[in-house]
Amino acid sequence: MSDETSSMDVERTPVERLDKEYVFGTWSYQSEVDPTEIVGAEGVRFRDAHGNEWIDFSGQLMCSNLGHSADTVADAMAEQAREGAYYAPGFATEARAKLGEKLAEVTPGDLSKTFFSTSGTEAVEAAIKIARMYTGKQKIVSRYRSYHGATYGSISVTGDPRRLKAEPGIPGTIKAPDPYAYGSTMDPMESLEYIDEMLMLEGDTVAAVLVEPIVGSNGILVPPDEYLPRLKKIAHDHDALLICDEVMSGFGRTGEWFGSDVFDVTPDIMTMAKGLSGAYAPLGATIVTPEIADYFEDEMFCHGHTYAGHPVACAAGLAAIETYQEEGIIEHAKEVGDYLGDRLEELAEEHPSVGDTRGIGLFRGIELTRDPDERVPFGSREDKISKGTTVVDEVSAAAADGGVYVANMINTLIIAPPLTITESDIDEAVAVLDDALEVSDAAMDR
Template structure:
């Protein structure tokens, strides 16, 4: 950062910059903005600006910023008993376990609680290995599953490269990415079938995000996930669905896999599980896997497994989804969001592709619509400086809408409580911002 930019930081921001690491960043480029408040769909900074939260922060604030039932439940549980060791149970932990068995598909029944999506994946990998007695996990290149050694090893996006070679047995497969891949989505699936055949009977699980999140909001064809489950099972592997981002109503269904009517063997959750009011991860397994651990040790645990305050938040969050009919609302208002995004695509030549379902939408940009040339390459994720896609998000922010972006795609994932008027407001900011990419096109 230049001296001038540092001078623009306030005291809190300067203190933070000096003493706190920014995530996934060259620290010289980190410029923390102090946020001071939030209300409903909006948050405000210490410089007097207010923003509509069009990505629910990191695609996790599913209830917006004023979910009183959840904050009350947190305060109540903190006063009653902030922490007990995992060997004890609490009413909120037991009820949340039961609730997850109720809202997740089919026979998924027993949960291991942790504190993040990353840890939910770590537990899923270990459980799959313990249960099957096999070591390998097949996941896909355009995926993000977490930051710790196991979860980054099964992640496909460029963030994994710095951690490689990572854990043994993490094998990558191609993705259902019709816009940008040379493989047709269903062909990519048959490629996975071939991979599993060639690996022999050594793969514990196939791990996928049913709808890929930060790697571009990739929605596979309807037949993809059912066939993937069939392929995995034919080769003696489990299907793990990572619902950390797609779960809890974002797609207009409880979980991304519900859209495809597929019940995974193991499912991971976090983010929307508490609407980000508390850090909580969860790994739920079917009854057969659960039964395996009756007489085989579950060699896994954390100090904060089943943390009472986090579980209280989770329970209150799910009740809020149910009482407010928010999953259905997300589907309905998500249709409107989709229509408004299509209007943006029609008006802006730099919008190469739009994808998504419900309130889970991606806008992929291009500098040449003819050749589908991206503004942001995968390698840019690890490079210094900003891309045109970053600049588009920056311009939306200047115009009052916070929109996340990754590599070459803007990620729209607002709280499920958003209204059509609020969608219009954020779309207006994006409309201005997309002129930046239109102007940067090569054709």
């Protein structure tokens, strides 16, 4: 990072002033929004208009899987825009058709037919509607430590406290416990038996169980190996579908194509976005099994968007998947992901405020604590919808001052860098985190 004063302490640029005045900051009290103008990026680094540069240790919002120099994706988008930027969804385009074929190739098992949208939340909305139409049932069981999106259906199935500001949500949503070994009173596998009993007590009214195979922004929660296979069996035993939300865990983030691959499970419906285009274009997708696809041959698929299968976005998605394949990026992510995990464990040994490190591949979390024996968190769930800053925010700010951007959610630092990151980049970022964690160490006695 530059030695210059950070952008928070200097006069705003014209762009920052305009943005502050005319654009809503997301998930924020607007009085606390102070946007920073970004002027460029390359590889795993980005820089602002004040001369500061950061290692992107969270892949922006855990989505820049290809980093900031994927020229093949940018070129594919530009070529498609010149050939034809938009056609109505009723027309076929080469980019959309080939991307559908490619997703059937790289997704688990026999998942085969896709609806394309523009975001992860839209992908989840489609999954909810498909499950309800296919089963003829209404209820969706999801979990408390989850995030599935911001639109009304997706925020309703979200457990994250940000849903509270949007309630009442859509009817028929039920929350279940999570596989959270560090911070829950319930063992991860016990939580499965709870879900089994929930489905039994709800009778034959549940259309689907919706989960992130590895929970993302609510703590990077990796379940036991047997959790997801057992959950699929429980859902099917009660004639419910299993929906896996792979918006954050997909496209190499875990060192496998998808989080479901880590557990050798094929869901009935899978949602994806973020890494689908490497964040080069807004693109979401909802893919289903042949059985579900066949149902809609003679039943109306009653869903759609103006920009469903947008040609430029689909060109980005196709080029992104080809880049993952041709450049061995997912294999690289697995290798450096193991290295990242080892380095974070070293941090945990040096800092008493690190209560837990967990994750897989380049999908890692550092949970902070006031008391490692009692597992007392610095932050609480309410912090997500409250004003002010927390100790965890202060740690992220200290990392930013040192030249490392790291997102945090509630009580966890989320480490999800571009999959192209190198071991030397990781070493540089971990050295900065080592210094930043002194902030939380010092705050343990507050």
